[in-house]
Every structure is written in structure tokens, then in C-alpha cells.
Amino acid sequence: MIPNSPSAPKHQESLGVLIGLVRTELVRSIEAELQASGVDLRFTQFLILKRLALLGPMSASELARSVELDGGAMTRQLDQLEGRGLLRRQPHEQDRRALRIALTPEGAALWSRMADCNERVLVAAQRALSEAERQQLHDYLGRLLDALRDKT
Numbered sequence: 546m547i548p549n550s551p552s553a554p555k556h557q558e559s560l561g562v563l564i565g566l567v568r569t570e571l572v573r574s575i576e577a578e579l580q581a582s583g584v585d586l587r588f589t590q591f592l593i594l595k596r597l598a599l600l601g602p603m604s605a606s607e608l609a610r611s612v613e614l615d616g617g618a619m620t621r622q623l624d625q626l627e628g629r630g631l632l633r634r635q636p637h638e639q640d641r642r643a644l645r646i647a648l649t650p651e652g653a654a655l656w657s658r659m660a661d662c663n664e665r666v667l668v669a670a671q672r673a674l675s676e677a678e679r680q681q682l683h684d685y686l687g688r689l690l691d692a693l694r695d696k697t
Contacts, residue, residue: 602647
């Protein structure tokens, strides 16, 4: 549909704006839920710990790509999280020149607490949807992402 065309609904947000607003509200809600649970982390730090918990140790550059940070920003985040004892830089198993980022036992324990926060926010965000609608939404968003990533 073309914006401002006679067939376009009035005051309807574009898909891009709507997706951006949903992401902003998810980030805000997760940060609020973390704070309410006594976890003093920003969303980016939450995301870094989540990636490490779910995917295991990885290089700083792999981690940066997975959370969409540049190298400098990732280094600052890693320094802060390492300083809090939540992750560690360890030698790579096959390449002695490289480092891998891994959760510490404290980081893994904190992730266990944060996973519940994450789940509560996602359940609340989808409470107006039936199970079939949730599956459809997931399918639609997955196909949008695939289409955007497909540059061929």
C-alpha cells in the first residue's frame, strides 16, 4: 500500500516504524523487569550474556556481530561484564593467538535469573494473541528477516 493513498488506512504506522516501536518497547520492558528483579544491567549487556548462555563461548568479533555492536563498543561492554565477574576471556582451544568469551559460573547463574525476566516480558507482549497467531507472527517475522537478508 502506498502511504497517503486513498486505500491506505489513516494513522497506520509503516511496517518499519511499527517493528522499531515494538523493539523499543521490548527493550524498555526487559530493562524494567531486570531492574525489578534486582539485576543492574542494560539491554545490550543482557543480550551479550544471553548469546553466550545460549550459543556458548565465541570470539569477541562473533559476539559483536551477533548483538550488532562495533568492536570498540563490544570491548567496553566486555570489560564491564568481565569486571563484574560475569564473563571471562579465555584462550581459544585451537588457536593460541585468539581469545574466546565465556560465561563464568556467576554469569551463568545470573542468566538463569534473567531468562525468567525475558520470558515474562515475551509472554506479556504476546498475551493478546492466540497460540496460532503467535506461531503465525513468528513465521511472518522470520520470513521478513530471511527476505531482507537474501541479497541475491
